[in-house]
Amino acid sequence: MEALSIDGTAKTPSVKFDGQEGVIEIKGRSIPENSIEFYKPLVEWLEKYSGSPMDLTQVNVQLEYFNTSSSKCILDVFKKLEAIHKGKSEVIINWHYEEDDEDMLEAGEDYESIIRVPFKMIEIVE
Amino acid sequence: MSFDINEYYSRLNGGDVLMAFKGSISSELISNVLEVVESRMDEYRESSKIRKKVYNVLVESLQNLYHHIEVLPEEMQKEFDDKFGILVVSRQDARYKISTGNFIGQDKVDVLRNKIDKINSMSRDELKDMYKFILNHQRLSEKGGGGLGLVDIARKTGNELDYTFEKFDDAYYFFNLDVFIDLA
Secondary structure, eight states, rough: OOOEEEEEOOOSOEEETTTTEEEEEEEEEEEOSSSHHHHHHHHHHHHHTSOOOSSSSEEEEEEEEEOHHHHEEEEEHHHHHHHHTTTTTOOOEEEETTOOHHHHHHHHHHHHHSSSSSEEEEEEOO | OOHHHHHHHHHHHSSEEEEEEEEOOOOHHHHHHHHHHHHHHTTTTTTTHHHHHHHHHHHHHHHHHHHOOOOOOOHTTHHHHHHHEEEEEEEEETTTEEEEEEHHHHHHHHHHHHHHHHTTTTOHHHHHHHHHHHHHHOOTTTTTSSSOOHHHHHHHHOSSOOEEEEEEEEEEEEEEEEEEOOOO
């Protein structure tokens, strides 16, 4: 299936979803006033991908900032991944946070406690 | 005598002001404010931890305004911009202060007051549970608001939300919210 690639802006993250490699990346800032519009194609892509996912899907989330409007849409993305993980294929979410950014680590732990997919917390050391 | 917005606005401009704005809260305005405050914090050489906290809380404060601002009756629009709000970001006494102000319909005052009082009475763990509950169970509004902003601000700052409601006329109050981020 076709890859999904979106360039980052001051308020929205860069996105690279590669179905052939089974690698999904969301990076940068996610602080739009209304996040539904931005995340809609991501959720739709995952919906299609869940029809024939790779044996292992690696998810890399590396956000500098995200607002509460995005937090719900990110949960929707994770729920799609949870459905894939419930099937025969494996999903791992690599949650990156910068050194000293306890808020971002805690945000990852919040998701980890809601979503039944293995999380790996990865500290970025400068 | 009704509440004097200009007097209130000038009273907010104490300490070291990084940004002060009074007018229409648009998406573009939010982008500009974020850019200015970010570069001002660079000048202060704040640690990345403080910069991130202030930035995050500022985003939520501004977007709370953006999502909840009332459409004012025509009569008031002669005096105030459409989507009228106030924002002052200042740095004083070893902390950042983010003040926001907006009109609120008289019928909504009690609901908001109760919500803030409840948040202020909660422990860190209770706020975490509340955040996760709302995140997992409440849908986003059409405009993209999620009802999480104030809970998120309280969690990230670890401080109580200071607020006042000043009576403007029979139909409207002016809601002021002060949020503090400690430097250490």
